[in-house]
Amino acid sequence: MGTELVGGRTVLGTLRSDPPLTLRQTGHGTVHLVSTAAGPLGGDRLELAVDVAPHTTLEIASVASTLVLPGNGESLTVVEARVGAGATLRYAPEPTVLAAGCAHRMVVRLVLEEGASVSWREEIVFGRYGERPGTCHSRFDATIGGVPLLRQEFVVGDPAVDGSPAVYGDARCVGSVLLAGPAFGHPGPGNGGRPGNPRGHASVIAEGCAVLPLAGPGTLVSALAPDAATLRARLTWGLGRS
Amino acid sequence: MDAALLLLADSRLPAGGHGHSGGAEEAVRTGAITGPEDLARFLRGRLTTAGLVAAALAAAACELATAPGAAADQAGTRPDEPAAGAAPESAWRELDAEADARTASPAQRNAARTQGRLLLRSARRIWPSPALDTLAGAVPDGAHHPIALGAVSAAAGCSPHDAALAAAYTSITGPATAAVRLLGLDPVVVHRVLAGLVPDLTSVARTAGARAAWERLPAHAAPALDLLAEQHLRTEVRLFVS
Numbered sequence: 496m497g498t499e500l501v502g503g504r505t506v507l508g509t510l511r512s513d514p515p516l517t518l519r520q521t522g523h524g525t526v527h528l529v530s531t532a533a534g535p536l537g538g539d540r541l542e543l544a545v546d547v548a549p550h551t552t553l554e555i556a557s558v559a560s561t562l563v564l565p566g567n568g569e570s571l572t573v574v575e576a577r578v579g580a581g582a583t584l585r586y587a588p589e590p591t592v593l594a595a596g597c598a599h600r601m602v603v604r605l606v607l608e609e610g611a612s613v614s615w616r617e618e619i620v621f622g623r624y625g626e627r628p629g630t631c632h633s634r635f636d637a638t639i640g641g642v643p644l645l646r647q648e649f650v651v652g653d654p655a656v657d658g659s660p661a662v663y664g665d666a667r668c669v670g671s672v673l674l675a676g677p678a679f680g681h682p683g684p685g686n687g688g689r690p691g692n693p694r695g696h697a698s699v700i701a702e703g704c705a706v707l708p709l710a711g712p713g714t715l716v717s718a719l720a721p722d723a724a725t726l727r728a729r730l731t732w733g734l735g736r737s
Numbered sequence: 738m739d740a741a742l743l744l745l746a747d748s749r750l751p752a753g754g755h756g757h758s759g760g761a762e763e764a765v766r767t768g769a770i771t772g773p774e775d776l777a778r779f780l781r782g783r784l785t786t787a788g789l790v791a792a793a794l795a796a797a798a799c800e801l802a803t804a805p806g807a808a809a810d811q812a813g814t815r816p817d818e819p820a821a822g823a824a825p826e827s828a829w830r831e832l833d834a835e836a837d838a839r840t841a842s843p844a845q846r847n848a849a850r851t852q853g854r855l856l857l858r859s860a861r862r863i864w865p866s867p868a869l870d871t872l873a874g875a876v877p878d879g880a881h882h883p884i885a886l887g888a889v890s891a892a893a894g895c896s897p898h899d900a901a902l903a904a905a906y907t908s909i910t911g912p913a914t915a916a917v918r919l920l921g922l923d924p925v926v927v928h929r930v931l932a933g934l935v936p937d938l939t940s941v942a943r944t945a946g947a948r949a950a951w952e953r954l955p956a957h958a959a960p961a962l963d964l965l966a967e968q969h970l971r972t973e974v975r976l977f978v979s
Contacts, residue, residue: 636952643834643835643838647839647841648955649957649958650785655778655781659781660770661760661778661780661782661959661962661965664769697843700971717960718960
Protein backbone atom coordinates (compact mmCIF):
# COMPACT_ATOMS: atom_id res chain seq x y z
CA MET A 496 0.00 0.00 0.00
CA GLY A 497 1.14 3.56 -0.51
CA THR A 498 0.13 7.16 -0.06
CA GLU A 499 0.39 10.18 -2.36
CA LEU A 500 0.22 13.87 -1.66
CA VAL A 501 -2.51 15.45 -3.80
CA GLY A 502 -3.34 19.11 -3.28
CA GLY A 503 -1.78 19.06 0.17
CA ARG A 504 -3.88 16.09 1.29
CA THR A 505 -3.01 12.45 1.81
CA VAL A 506 -4.56 10.18 -0.77
CA LEU A 507 -4.29 6.43 -0.57
CA GLY A 508 -2.85 5.34 -3.87
CA THR A 509 -2.07 1.69 -4.32
CA LEU A 510 -3.98 -0.68 -2.08
CA ARG A 511 -3.51 -4.25 -3.21
CA SER A 512 -3.81 -7.42 -1.19
CA ASP A 513 -4.63 -11.11 -1.38
CA PRO A 514 -6.14 -13.39 1.28
CA PRO A 515 -5.40 -14.29 4.01
CA LEU A 516 -4.55 -10.62 4.58
CA THR A 517 -6.91 -8.06 3.09
CA LEU A 518 -6.47 -4.29 3.24
CA ARG A 519 -9.54 -2.12 3.79
CA GLN A 520 -9.60 1.65 3.82
CA THR A 521 -11.67 2.59 6.87
CA GLY A 522 -11.15 6.33 6.98
CA HIS A 523 -9.16 9.20 5.61
CA GLY A 524 -5.60 7.90 5.57
CA THR A 525 -6.57 4.86 7.66
CA VAL A 526 -6.24 1.25 6.62
CA HIS A 527 -7.28 -1.85 8.55
CA LEU A 528 -5.63 -5.21 8.06
CA VAL A 529 -8.36 -7.84 7.89
CA SER A 530 -7.59 -11.53 8.28
CA THR A 531 -9.74 -13.20 5.65
CA ALA A 532 -8.49 -16.72 6.41
CA ALA A 533 -7.07 -18.50 9.43
CA GLY A 534 -3.44 -18.08 10.15
CA PRO A 535 -0.78 -17.52 9.16
CA LEU A 536 -0.30 -21.28 9.09
CA GLY A 537 3.02 -23.06 8.88
CA GLY A 538 4.31 -22.68 5.32
CA ASP A 539 2.55 -19.33 4.73
CA ARG A 540 4.61 -16.36 3.61
CA LEU A 541 2.93 -12.99 4.06
CA GLU A 542 4.50 -9.77 2.84
CA LEU A 543 3.31 -6.26 3.41
CA ALA A 544 4.97 -3.30 1.72
CA VAL A 545 4.10 0.18 2.94
CA ASP A 546 5.26 3.39 1.28
CA VAL A 547 4.33 6.62 3.01
CA ALA A 548 5.13 9.47 0.61
CA PRO A 549 6.75 12.66 1.96
CA HIS A 550 4.35 14.90 3.92
CA THR A 551 1.52 12.34 3.97
CA THR A 552 -0.03 10.54 6.92
CA LEU A 553 -1.02 6.90 7.20
CA GLU A 554 -2.52 4.92 10.04
CA ILE A 555 -2.56 1.13 9.96
CA ALA A 556 -4.55 -0.97 12.39
CA SER A 557 -6.04 -4.45 12.35
CA VAL A 558 -9.51 -5.66 13.19
CA ALA A 559 -8.42 -8.57 15.37
CA SER A 560 -5.38 -10.26 16.81
CA THR A 561 -3.38 -12.61 14.61
CA LEU A 562 -3.39 -16.24 15.69
CA VAL A 563 -0.30 -18.01 14.37
CA LEU A 564 -1.05 -21.70 13.80
CA PRO A 565 1.10 -24.72 13.08
CA GLY A 566 1.28 -26.21 9.62
CA ASN A 567 3.69 -27.47 7.05
CA GLY A 568 6.97 -25.80 8.05
CA GLU A 569 7.70 -22.26 9.18
CA SER A 570 5.36 -19.33 8.68
CA LEU A 571 6.86 -15.97 7.77
CA THR A 572 5.57 -12.42 7.79
CA VAL A 573 7.66 -9.61 6.36
CA VAL A 574 6.68 -5.98 6.73
CA GLU A 575 8.73 -3.38 4.89
CA ALA A 576 7.82 0.24 5.47
CA ARG A 577 9.38 3.39 4.05
CA VAL A 578 8.39 6.73 5.51
CA GLY A 579 9.33 9.89 3.60
CA ALA A 580 10.48 13.24 4.91
CA GLY A 581 7.78 15.03 6.85
CA ALA A 582 5.48 12.00 6.65
CA THR A 583 3.86 10.22 9.59
CA LEU A 584 3.09 6.52 9.97
CA ARG A 585 1.18 5.03 12.84
CA TYR A 586 1.27 1.23 12.86
CA ALA A 587 -0.77 -0.30 15.63
CA PRO A 588 -2.08 -3.76 14.82
CA GLU A 589 -3.62 -6.07 17.42
CA PRO A 590 -1.33 -8.65 19.09
CA THR A 591 0.26 -11.69 17.48
CA VAL A 592 -0.75 -14.79 19.46
CA LEU A 593 1.51 -17.83 19.21
CA ALA A 594 -0.59 -21.01 19.27
CA ALA A 595 0.90 -24.31 20.40
CA GLY A 596 3.12 -25.92 17.79
CA CYS A 597 3.51 -22.85 15.60
CA ALA A 598 6.91 -22.02 14.07
CA HIS A 599 6.85 -18.37 13.15
CA ARG A 600 9.26 -15.76 11.87
CA MET A 601 8.50 -12.05 11.76
CA VAL A 602 10.67 -9.53 9.99
CA VAL A 603 10.11 -5.78 10.09
CA ARG A 604 12.26 -3.35 8.15
CA LEU A 605 11.41 0.26 8.84
CA VAL A 606 13.24 2.88 6.81
CA LEU A 607 12.69 6.48 7.85
CA GLU A 608 13.95 9.46 5.93
CA GLU A 609 15.16 12.37 8.02
CA GLY A 610 12.16 14.30 9.28
CA ALA A 611 9.82 11.28 9.15
CA SER A 612 7.76 10.36 12.23
CA VAL A 613 6.56 6.95 13.28
CA SER A 614 4.74 5.15 16.04
CA TRP A 615 5.13 1.38 15.70
CA ARG A 616 3.53 -1.14 18.04
CA GLU A 617 4.38 -4.80 18.32
CA GLU A 618 2.79 -7.21 20.82
CA ILE A 619 3.51 -10.92 21.13
CA VAL A 620 1.35 -13.20 23.28
CA PHE A 621 2.84 -16.54 24.32
CA GLY A 622 -0.09 -18.82 23.54
CA ARG A 623 -3.81 -18.62 24.28
CA TYR A 624 -5.04 -19.07 27.84
CA GLY A 625 -3.10 -21.85 29.53
CA GLU A 626 -1.41 -22.81 26.26
CA ARG A 627 2.30 -23.40 25.75
CA PRO A 628 3.41 -21.35 22.76
CA GLY A 629 5.12 -22.68 19.67
CA THR A 630 8.28 -20.93 18.56
CA CYS A 631 8.72 -17.42 17.26
CA HIS A 632 11.69 -15.40 16.12
CA SER A 633 11.06 -11.76 15.38
CA ARG A 634 13.57 -9.26 14.01
CA PHE A 635 12.93 -5.53 13.94
CA ASP A 636 15.29 -3.07 12.24
CA ALA A 637 14.63 0.66 12.11
CA THR A 638 16.96 3.16 10.47
CA ILE A 639 16.57 6.90 10.24
CA GLY A 640 18.47 8.82 7.58
CA GLY A 641 20.50 5.65 7.00
CA VAL A 642 21.66 5.45 10.63
CA PRO A 643 20.49 2.49 12.74
CA LEU A 644 18.00 3.59 15.38
CA LEU A 645 16.76 0.32 16.86
CA ARG A 646 17.55 -3.29 16.10
CA GLN A 647 15.95 -5.95 18.26
CA GLU A 648 15.14 -9.61 18.06
CA PHE A 649 12.77 -11.59 20.25
CA VAL A 650 12.96 -15.34 20.47
CA VAL A 651 10.08 -17.20 22.11
CA GLY A 652 9.57 -20.89 22.66
CA ASP A 653 12.69 -22.18 24.37
CA PRO A 654 11.49 -22.90 27.92
CA ALA A 655 15.08 -22.71 29.24
CA VAL A 656 15.32 -19.11 28.07
CA ASP A 657 11.73 -17.76 28.13
CA GLY A 658 11.42 -18.12 31.91
CA SER A 659 14.85 -16.60 32.58
CA PRO A 660 14.70 -13.67 35.02
CA ALA A 661 16.93 -11.88 32.47
CA VAL A 662 14.59 -12.32 29.49
CA TYR A 663 10.81 -12.57 30.11
CA GLY A 664 10.69 -13.88 33.67
CA ASP A 665 7.15 -15.04 34.46
CA ALA A 666 5.57 -12.80 31.78
CA ARG A 667 3.37 -14.32 29.08
CA CYS A 668 3.41 -11.30 26.77
CA VAL A 669 6.06 -8.94 25.47
CA GLY A 670 5.44 -5.71 23.62
CA SER A 671 6.88 -2.41 22.61
CA VAL A 672 6.03 0.83 20.90
CA LEU A 673 8.75 2.67 19.03
CA LEU A 674 8.26 6.41 18.73
CA ALA A 675 10.68 8.14 16.40
CA GLY A 676 11.02 11.40 14.55
CA PRO A 677 12.09 15.01 14.86
CA ALA A 678 10.19 15.43 18.13
CA PHE A 679 12.58 12.91 19.67
CA GLY A 680 15.87 14.17 18.38
CA HIS A 681 18.28 17.04 18.29
CA PRO A 682 22.06 17.12 18.09
CA GLY A 683 23.31 17.07 21.64
CA PRO A 684 26.37 16.49 23.76
CA GLY A 685 26.87 12.95 24.94
CA ASN A 686 25.82 11.63 21.55
CA GLY A 687 28.99 12.67 19.77
CA GLY A 688 27.01 15.34 17.90
CA ARG A 689 24.61 12.71 16.53
CA PRO A 690 20.93 13.51 16.63
CA GLY A 691 19.97 12.48 20.11
CA ASN A 692 17.06 12.57 22.43
CA PRO A 693 15.95 15.89 23.92
CA ARG A 694 14.86 14.05 27.05
CA GLY A 695 18.50 13.23 27.57
CA HIS A 696 18.88 9.88 29.24
CA ALA A 697 15.97 10.04 31.65
CA SER A 698 13.95 6.86 31.47
CA VAL A 699 10.61 6.33 33.21
CA ILE A 700 9.73 3.00 34.78
CA ALA A 701 6.85 1.25 36.48
CA GLU A 702 6.04 -2.38 37.14
CA GLY A 703 6.64 -4.28 33.90
CA CYS A 704 7.10 -1.16 31.80
CA ALA A 705 9.98 1.10 30.83
CA VAL A 706 10.09 4.24 28.71
CA LEU A 707 13.57 4.18 27.23
CA PRO A 708 15.03 7.17 25.37
CA LEU A 709 17.18 5.73 22.59
CA ALA A 710 20.64 6.96 21.61
CA GLY A 711 19.17 8.25 18.34
CA PRO A 712 15.99 10.29 17.78
CA GLY A 713 13.47 7.93 19.30
CA THR A 714 11.99 6.45 22.44
CA LEU A 715 11.04 2.84 23.08
CA VAL A 716 8.18 1.94 25.37
CA SER A 717 8.88 -1.64 26.39
CA ALA A 718 6.60 -3.85 28.47
CA LEU A 719 6.20 -7.34 29.88
CA ALA A 720 2.91 -8.60 31.27
CA PRO A 721 1.03 -11.69 32.42
CA ASP A 722 -1.78 -11.14 29.86
CA ALA A 723 -2.59 -9.14 26.73
CA ALA A 724 -4.90 -6.65 28.46
CA THR A 725 -2.26 -5.78 31.06
CA LEU A 726 0.36 -5.51 28.31
CA ARG A 727 -1.76 -2.97 26.41
CA ALA A 728 -2.45 -1.03 29.62
CA ARG A 729 1.27 -0.87 30.40
CA LEU A 730 2.18 0.28 26.89
CA THR A 731 -0.55 2.93 27.04
CA TRP A 732 0.76 4.08 30.42
CA GLY A 733 4.26 4.33 28.95
CA LEU A 734 3.06 6.23 25.89
CA GLY A 735 1.56 8.83 28.18
CA ARG A 736 4.99 9.40 29.66
CA SER A 737 7.15 9.34 26.54
CA MET B 738 42.86 -19.92 20.85
CA ASP B 739 45.57 -17.41 21.70
CA ALA B 740 47.09 -17.46 25.19
CA ALA B 741 46.42 -13.70 25.42
CA LEU B 742 42.71 -14.62 25.65
CA LEU B 743 43.38 -15.87 29.19
CA LEU B 744 44.65 -12.43 30.22
CA LEU B 745 41.73 -10.69 28.53
CA ALA B 746 39.05 -12.84 30.13
CA ASP B 747 40.69 -12.84 33.55
CA SER B 748 38.63 -10.99 36.14
CA ARG B 749 41.92 -9.65 37.54
CA LEU B 750 42.45 -7.57 34.39
CA PRO B 751 42.44 -4.07 35.90
CA ALA B 752 39.58 -2.66 33.80
CA GLY B 753 36.80 -2.03 36.31
CA GLY B 754 34.65 -5.01 35.35
CA HIS B 755 34.28 -6.09 39.00
CA GLY B 756 32.11 -3.03 39.70
CA HIS B 757 29.28 -4.28 37.48
CA SER B 758 26.77 -7.04 38.16
CA GLY B 759 24.97 -6.94 34.79
CA GLY B 760 21.54 -6.72 36.42
CA ALA B 761 22.22 -9.46 38.97
CA GLU B 762 22.18 -7.11 41.97
CA GLU B 763 18.73 -5.76 41.08
CA ALA B 764 17.47 -9.28 40.32
CA VAL B 765 18.63 -10.35 43.80
CA ARG B 766 17.03 -7.30 45.42
CA THR B 767 13.66 -7.94 43.73
CA GLY B 768 13.76 -11.64 44.58
CA ALA B 769 14.12 -12.81 40.97
CA ILE B 770 17.35 -14.56 41.94
CA THR B 771 17.34 -16.34 45.30
CA GLY B 772 19.66 -19.30 44.73
CA PRO B 773 21.75 -21.30 42.25
CA GLU B 774 18.74 -22.50 40.18
CA ASP B 775 17.45 -18.96 39.56
CA LEU B 776 21.00 -17.83 38.92
CA ALA B 777 21.50 -20.54 36.29
CA ARG B 778 18.32 -19.44 34.47
CA PHE B 779 19.34 -15.80 34.73
CA LEU B 780 22.79 -16.51 33.30
CA ARG B 781 21.49 -18.72 30.48
CA GLY B 782 19.02 -16.02 29.43
CA ARG B 783 21.66 -13.33 29.70
CA LEU B 784 24.13 -15.34 27.64
CA THR B 785 21.74 -16.09 24.78
CA THR B 786 20.58 -12.48 24.50
CA ALA B 787 22.94 -9.72 25.70
CA GLY B 788 25.89 -12.15 25.69
CA LEU B 789 25.32 -13.17 22.08
CA VAL B 790 24.96 -9.56 20.95
CA ALA B 791 28.12 -8.54 22.84
CA ALA B 792 30.04 -11.48 21.40
CA ALA B 793 29.02 -10.63 17.83
CA LEU B 794 29.95 -6.97 18.26
CA ALA B 795 33.30 -7.93 19.82
CA ALA B 796 34.08 -10.24 16.89
CA ALA B 797 33.18 -7.49 14.41
CA ALA B 798 35.38 -4.98 16.27
CA CYS B 799 38.29 -7.43 16.34
CA GLU B 800 37.85 -7.95 12.61
CA LEU B 801 37.76 -4.20 12.02
CA ALA B 802 40.99 -3.72 13.97
CA THR B 803 42.86 -6.55 12.25
CA ALA B 804 41.51 -6.46 8.69
CA PRO B 805 39.84 -3.09 8.17
CA GLY B 806 39.42 -3.64 4.42
CA ALA B 807 37.42 -6.82 4.88
CA ALA B 808 35.49 -5.34 7.77
CA ALA B 809 34.54 -2.27 5.73
CA ASP B 810 33.05 -4.66 3.16
CA GLN B 811 30.96 -6.16 5.97
CA ALA B 812 29.81 -2.69 6.86
CA GLY B 813 28.92 -1.99 3.27
CA THR B 814 30.69 1.34 3.58
CA ARG B 815 32.06 3.72 1.02
CA PRO B 816 34.01 2.04 -1.74
CA ASP B 817 36.13 5.18 -2.19
CA GLU B 818 37.94 4.49 1.08
CA PRO B 819 41.22 2.64 0.75
CA ALA B 820 40.89 -1.03 1.60
CA ALA B 821 44.41 -1.18 3.02
CA GLY B 822 45.68 0.57 6.14
CA ALA B 823 44.03 1.26 9.46
CA ALA B 824 40.29 1.55 9.93
CA PRO B 825 39.22 5.21 9.98
CA GLU B 826 37.46 6.80 12.97
CA SER B 827 34.21 6.86 10.97
CA ALA B 828 34.18 3.05 10.76
CA TRP B 829 34.55 2.77 14.55
CA ARG B 830 31.74 5.26 15.08
CA GLU B 831 29.54 3.28 12.70
CA LEU B 832 30.15 0.06 14.59
CA ASP B 833 29.55 1.84 17.90
CA ALA B 834 26.23 3.11 16.51
CA GLU B 835 25.28 -0.52 15.79
CA ALA B 836 25.85 -1.22 19.51
CA ASP B 837 23.71 1.80 20.44
CA ALA B 838 20.85 0.55 18.24
CA ARG B 839 20.97 -2.80 20.08
CA THR B 840 20.88 -1.21 23.55
CA ALA B 841 17.52 0.43 24.15
CA SER B 842 18.13 1.03 27.86
CA PRO B 843 20.04 4.25 28.62
CA ALA B 844 21.28 2.73 31.90
CA GLN B 845 22.80 -0.15 29.97
CA ARG B 846 24.32 2.17 27.36
CA ASN B 847 25.96 4.18 30.14
CA ALA B 848 27.25 1.05 31.87
CA ALA B 849 28.60 -0.30 28.57
CA ARG B 850 30.36 2.97 27.74
CA THR B 851 31.85 3.30 31.23
CA GLN B 852 33.25 -0.22 31.07
CA GLY B 853 34.48 0.30 27.52
CA ARG B 854 36.29 3.50 28.50
CA LEU B 855 37.99 1.86 31.51
CA LEU B 856 39.01 -1.20 29.49
CA LEU B 857 40.47 0.92 26.71
CA ARG B 858 42.36 3.12 29.17
CA SER B 859 44.10 0.11 30.73
CA ALA B 860 44.58 -1.75 27.46
CA ARG B 861 46.29 1.15 25.73
CA ARG B 862 49.01 0.84 28.36
CA ILE B 863 49.12 -2.97 28.32
CA TRP B 864 48.89 -3.52 24.53
CA PRO B 865 49.68 -0.17 22.88
CA SER B 866 48.37 -0.11 19.31
CA PRO B 867 47.29 2.50 16.74
CA ALA B 868 43.83 0.88 16.43
CA LEU B 869 43.14 1.46 20.15
CA ASP B 870 44.25 5.10 19.81
CA THR B 871 41.92 5.55 16.82
CA LEU B 872 38.99 4.01 18.71
CA ALA B 873 39.61 6.22 21.75
CA GLY B 874 39.66 9.28 19.48
CA ALA B 875 36.57 8.17 17.53
CA VAL B 876 34.35 7.69 20.59
CA PRO B 877 35.73 10.00 23.33
CA ASP B 878 32.81 9.25 25.70
CA GLY B 879 33.89 5.62 25.71
CA ALA B 880 33.00 2.99 23.13
CA HIS B 881 30.50 0.28 24.07
CA HIS B 882 32.33 -2.40 26.05
CA PRO B 883 32.05 -5.15 23.39
CA ILE B 884 33.54 -2.80 20.76
CA ALA B 885 36.42 -1.94 23.09
CA LEU B 886 36.87 -5.60 23.99
CA GLY B 887 37.04 -6.60 20.32
CA ALA B 888 39.60 -3.90 19.53
CA VAL B 889 41.65 -4.86 22.57
CA SER B 890 41.48 -8.54 21.58
CA ALA B 891 43.01 -7.65 18.22
CA ALA B 892 45.72 -5.58 19.91
CA ALA B 893 46.53 -8.55 22.16
CA GLY B 894 46.82 -10.84 19.14
CA CYS B 895 43.50 -12.68 19.50
CA SER B 896 41.16 -13.74 16.67
CA PRO B 897 37.55 -12.56 16.23
CA HIS B 898 36.39 -15.92 17.56
CA ASP B 899 38.54 -15.39 20.68
CA ALA B 900 37.03 -11.93 21.07
CA ALA B 901 33.52 -13.41 20.84
CA LEU B 902 34.40 -16.02 23.43
CA ALA B 903 35.83 -13.41 25.81
CA ALA B 904 32.71 -11.24 25.45
CA ALA B 905 30.33 -14.18 25.97
CA TYR B 906 32.35 -15.38 28.97
CA THR B 907 32.46 -11.99 30.70
CA SER B 908 28.72 -11.54 30.08
CA ILE B 909 28.05 -14.31 32.62
CA THR B 910 31.07 -14.46 34.92
CA GLY B 911 30.60 -10.89 36.17
CA PRO B 912 26.97 -11.49 37.23
CA ALA B 913 27.87 -14.92 38.66
CA THR B 914 30.61 -13.48 40.88
CA ALA B 915 28.29 -10.66 41.94
CA ALA B 916 25.64 -13.21 42.95
CA VAL B 917 28.16 -15.05 45.13
CA ARG B 918 28.87 -11.83 47.00
CA LEU B 919 25.26 -10.66 47.20
CA LEU B 920 23.64 -13.92 48.29
CA GLY B 921 26.58 -15.54 50.05
CA LEU B 922 26.30 -18.51 47.68
CA ASP B 923 28.82 -21.34 47.75
CA PRO B 924 31.42 -20.34 45.11
CA VAL B 925 31.89 -23.97 44.15
CA VAL B 926 28.19 -24.40 43.43
CA VAL B 927 28.20 -21.22 41.34
CA HIS B 928 31.21 -22.44 39.39
CA ARG B 929 29.35 -25.69 38.74
CA VAL B 930 26.55 -23.56 37.27
CA LEU B 931 29.11 -21.83 35.03
CA ALA B 932 30.61 -25.17 34.01
CA GLY B 933 27.11 -26.28 32.99
CA LEU B 934 26.94 -23.30 30.64
CA VAL B 935 30.15 -24.18 28.77
CA PRO B 936 28.32 -25.81 25.82
CA ASP B 937 26.17 -22.67 25.50
CA LEU B 938 29.28 -20.47 25.65
CA THR B 939 30.87 -22.46 22.87
CA SER B 940 27.80 -22.28 20.67
CA VAL B 941 27.23 -18.55 21.33
CA ALA B 942 30.85 -17.77 20.42
CA ARG B 943 30.57 -19.86 17.25
CA THR B 944 27.35 -18.11 16.19
CA ALA B 945 28.75 -14.69 17.08
CA GLY B 946 32.06 -15.26 15.32
CA ALA B 947 30.40 -15.96 11.95
CA ARG B 948 31.06 -13.09 9.60
CA ALA B 949 28.04 -11.01 8.69
CA ALA B 950 27.24 -7.50 7.56
CA TRP B 951 27.04 -5.31 10.66
CA GLU B 952 23.36 -4.53 10.11
CA ARG B 953 22.59 -8.25 10.26
CA LEU B 954 24.52 -9.03 13.45
CA PRO B 955 22.42 -10.53 16.26
CA ALA B 956 20.22 -8.09 18.16
CA HIS B 957 18.55 -10.28 20.79
CA ALA B 958 16.64 -8.21 23.31
CA ALA B 959 16.24 -9.03 26.99
CA PRO B 960 13.32 -6.88 28.21
CA ALA B 961 13.69 -8.01 31.83
CA LEU B 962 17.37 -6.99 31.85
CA ASP B 963 16.38 -3.55 30.55
CA LEU B 964 13.88 -3.17 33.39
CA LEU B 965 16.41 -4.37 35.98
CA ALA B 966 19.07 -1.96 34.68
CA GLU B 967 16.73 1.04 34.89
CA GLN B 968 15.33 0.06 38.32
CA HIS B 969 18.86 -0.39 39.63
CA LEU B 970 19.66 3.29 39.05
CA ARG B 971 16.73 4.19 41.32
CA THR B 972 17.78 1.87 44.11
CA GLU B 973 19.43 3.84 46.88
CA VAL B 974 21.78 1.31 48.42
CA ARG B 975 23.88 -0.35 45.74
CA LEU B 976 27.05 -2.42 45.87
CA PHE B 977 27.50 -2.47 42.08
CA VAL B 978 27.37 0.29 39.46
CA SER B 979 25.07 -1.75 37.21
